[in-house]
Amino acid sequence: MxxxxxxxGSLVEPIGPEAEEFIKALRSENTRRQYAEALEHFSRYLFNxxxxxxxxxxxxxxxxxxxxxxxxxxxxxxxLSGFSDYLSALGKAPKTVNCYVSVVQSLAKYYDIPISxxxxxxxxxxPINKKHAWTIREIGQFVEMMDDIRFKCIAAVxxxxxxxxxxxxxxxxxxxxxxxxxxISPLCLDLxxxxxxxxxxxxxxxxxxxLLRQHLKGKRLSDDKPVFDVARRxxxxxxxxxxxxxxxxxxxxxxxxxxxxxxxxxxxxxxxxDHVYVEFWMGHKLPEQQIVYVSKSREGWRETYRTMAEPWxxxxxxxxxxxx
Numbered sequence: 001m002x003x004x005x006x007x008x009g010s011l012v013e014p015i016g017p018e019a020e021e022f023i024k025a026l027r028s029e030n031t032r033r034q035y036a037e038a039l040e041h042f043s044r045y046l047f048n049x050x051x052x053x054x055x056x057x058x059x060x061x062x063x064x065x066x067x068x069x070x071x072x073x074x075x076x077x078x079x080l081s082g083f084s085d086y087l088s089a090l091g092k093a094p095k096t097v098n099c100y101v102s103v104v105q106s107l108a109k110y111y112d113i114p115i116s117x118x119x120x121x122x123x124x125x126x127p128i129n130k131k132h133a134w135t136i137r138e139i140g141q142f143v144e145m146m147d148d149i150r151f152k153c154i155a156a157v158x159x160x161x162x163x164x165x166x167x168x169x170x171x172x173x174x175x176x177x178x179x180x181x182x183x184i185s186p187l188c189l190d191l192x193x194x195x196x197x198x199x200x201x202x203x204x205x206x207x208x209x210x211l212l213r214q215h216l217k218g219k220r221l222s223d224d225k226p227v228f229d230v231a232r233r234x235x236x237x238x239x240x241x242x243x244x245x246x247x248x249x250x251x252x253x254x255x256x257x258x259x260x261x262x263x264x265x266x267x268x269x270x271x272x273x274d275h276v277y278v279e280f281w282m283g284h285k286l287p288e289q290q291i292v293y294v295s296k297s298r299e300g301w302r303e304t305y306r307t308m309a310e311p312w313x314x315x316x317x318x319x320x321x322x323x324x
Contacts, residue, residue, distance in 0.1 A: 015043045016054045022110045030166045030232055038103035045086045050079065054107070062113055080104060081121040093252070094123035132247070132254040134263035140315025142246050142255065151238050153215040154228055156208035158257055160313045161189060162264035162282040163202060165235060165257040174223030185209055186305050188298055191283070201301050202281040205310035207318045264313065271312045277304065 019039045026032045039054065046052045052060070061076045080101050087097045101117060108115045132138075139159055146152045157168050171189070179187045186203035204212070216227070235257060243255035253259075261282070268278045279286055280294045296304070 015039045018055045018058055018111065019043070019107060022107050025110065028166070030169075033232075034099075035103050035106075038100040039107065041087065041090075041100060042083055042104055045083050046079065049082055049086075058108060058111060058113060061108065061115065065114070076108075076115045077119050080115070080117060084120065084122050088123055098122050131256070131259040131262050133266070134259065136263075136267055136313060136315055137317075139260065139263060140317050142242065143315070144317075145242050145245060146238075148238065149211065149215045150228060150230060151235065151242075153208065153211040154230075154235060154257070155239075155260055156211050157204050158260040159264055160204045160208045160310070161202045162261060162278070163189070163191075164261055164283075165232060167191065167283070168257075169226065169228055169230070169232060169235070171227045172223060173221045173225050173227055176227065177221075177223060180209075180212070186302055186310055188302060190298070200280055200283045201298065202283070203302065203305040203310070205306075205314060206320055207314045210318075210320060267312050268309055273308050273312075277308070281305070281309070 015036070023032050023036050023039070026035060043054055046054060046057055050057070057075070057079065060073075064073050064075050067073075083104070084097055084101055087100055088094075092100070101120060101122060105115045105117055134142075136159075139155075143152050143155045146155065154165070154168055157163065158165065161168075171191075175189065175191070176187060186205045187209055189202050189204065191200060191202070212227075236253070239256055240253045243249065243253045246255055249255075265278055265282065269275060276286065276294065286294065
């Protein structure tokens with residue numbers, strides 16, 4: 001079996017055909033990358049602790065399910081408890097440990113093999129830090145501390161659109177080309193959210209657009225090219241470095257990209273923007289009885305966003321730049 005490329009770009013031992021088939025079946029590229037990382041660790045742990053491959057493990061779990069009660073080895077419970085300890089010893093955060101254990105459970109479920117994690121020893125998930133309670137003035141100051149236009153632009157797009165970092169990194173030039181090249185502002189993002197597959201509209205205003213023009217200036221653009229050709233991990237690491245300068249913290253970064261998405265929600269609600277509009281712009285699935293309230297044309301939504309949202313999502317120190 002050939003070597004495969006890990007999430008870090010290095011060559012690793014293959015995780016096996018069962019795991020590879022499972023990963024290929026996942027829709028999101030980010031999910032595939034995260035699950036591959038989890039299964040690389042699990043494959044390494046199984047080999048070192050049991051001399052097994054992932055395929056061997058699935059076969060043994062299947063066989064154990066068919067054994068009488070007094071003959072069971074409870075291999076799934078024991079292996080996953082050991083995997084949890086192994087990850088904790090590597091310094092993985094409790095949330096990551098629990099996520100990786102759940103990935104193994106999902107892998108087994110893909111092959112119709114039930115694994116319960118009720119009795120698996122896992123670390124309690126305790127939030128180390130809460131997300132920072134941003135004001136739009138602070139966000140402007142935070143973005144100004146960034147020395148890379150890519151990340152400035154990513155931050156502004158999250159703040160003004162309410163998109164998750166995964167959705168922002170999934171934007172292709174073809175998604176924005178028509179309105180971007182016509183200079184339309186606010187620019188509409190007509191998307192299907194990766195996590196939920198919910199169709200929705202959101203916008204970015206002149207602040208994010210001004211940074212986007214700087215970011216794209218001089219680049220060769222095609223419809224299938226990502227607007228931000230950068231890995232999620234790289235974004236998180238950059239935000240963490242800037243966050244350490246902005247405000248000291250230990251543990252989880254309270255100034256993460258996700259905190260800016262939360263700020264979109266909080267800032268607009270604080271300014272009495274209809275919560276249904278906010279939920280729609282963020283790509284959340286709405287109850288059927290509320291769908292009638294979001295039945296607007298694109299231009300209707302653009303005007304609503306321009307008047308009700310953009311002013312509150314624009315830093316007070318922002319000065320529009322020339323489009324030349």
